[in-house]
Amino acid sequence: MKNNRWHILPDPQTLAETAAKIIEECSQSALTEKGAFKIVLAGGTTPEKIYQHLAKIKTDWSCWSIYFGDERCLPIDDPQRNSIMATHSWLKHVSIPENNIHPIPAELGPEAAAQRYAGEIESALPFDLVLLGMGEDGHTASLFPGQHHNTTELVHPVHEAPKPPPERVSLSLEALNNSNTVIILVAGAAKRKAVQQWQADEDLPIASIHGRNGCEIYLDLAAQP
Ligand code: 6PG
Numbered sequence: 001m002k003n004n005r006w007h008i009l010p011d012p013q014t015l016a017e018t019a020a021k022i023i024e025e026c027s028q029s030a031l032t033e034k035g036a037f038k039i040v041l042a043g044g045t046t047p048e049k050i051y052q053h054l055a056k057i058k059t060d061w062s063c064w065s066i067y068f069g070d071e072r073c074l075p076i077d078d079p080q081r082n083s084i085m086a087t088h089s090w091l092k093h094v095s096i097p098e099n100n101i102h103p104i105p106a107e108l109g110p111e112a113a114a115q116r117y118a119g120e121i122e123s124a125l126p127f128d129l130v131l132l133g134m135g136e137d138g139h140t141a142s143l144f145p146g147q148h149h150n151t152t153e154l155v156h157p158v159h160e161a162p163k164p165p166p167e168r169v170s171l172s173l174e175a176l177n178n179s180n181t182v183i184i185l186v187a188g189a190a191k192r193k194a195v196q197q198w199q200a201d202e203d204l205p206i207a208s209i210h211g212r213n214g215c216e217i218y219l220d221l222a223a224q225p
Contacts, residue, residue: 022218
């Protein structure tokens, strides 16, 4: 039984403000409960405004630990990397201890990076919050329709990804679902068809995301079928 809660926002700006507020509230509960907050970041462009909002919140950044849901196999300082986007929009503006930021070493190539990152993820699980986007084909992180992975892995090497670059590293469904809260962010008319297929229970990677307690899905009106 899917336990998805759909939230429709009027526009991308409101979506970003609302998502940032929910993330802040999620962090406050984790910090109150256990003095630590482990969050997995989404890549792509949708989260950028959210990260810019997060750079301004008041919190004890020393208790935050940052992981990444996926990464593109590009040189370590390539602006197309998800970790670089998160750094420029948020992480370099706040005082999260460097050892608490866990980028995927995707510059090593898919296999070596996946193997190395699996160890970090194993000791991090369960997460408090996983943030995800969705592509126009219903992919999430770097889990693409029609691509099959070894389900015993926590982190997958990805080749021939239909969204460039072709080589990537992605957390597995098992790892992405091992989180108390999952927030999925979808904006723009280009995503509407995939949202329709998702709501029709079609077999898409995004449809296999359920977290430990279901998902909070934030759409803007343009993405709503
Ligand atoms: C990536 C992301 C990918 C992204 C979706 C949505 O590396 O591109 O991890 O899964 O979240 O493709 O991307 P946009 O937010 O740019 O639409």
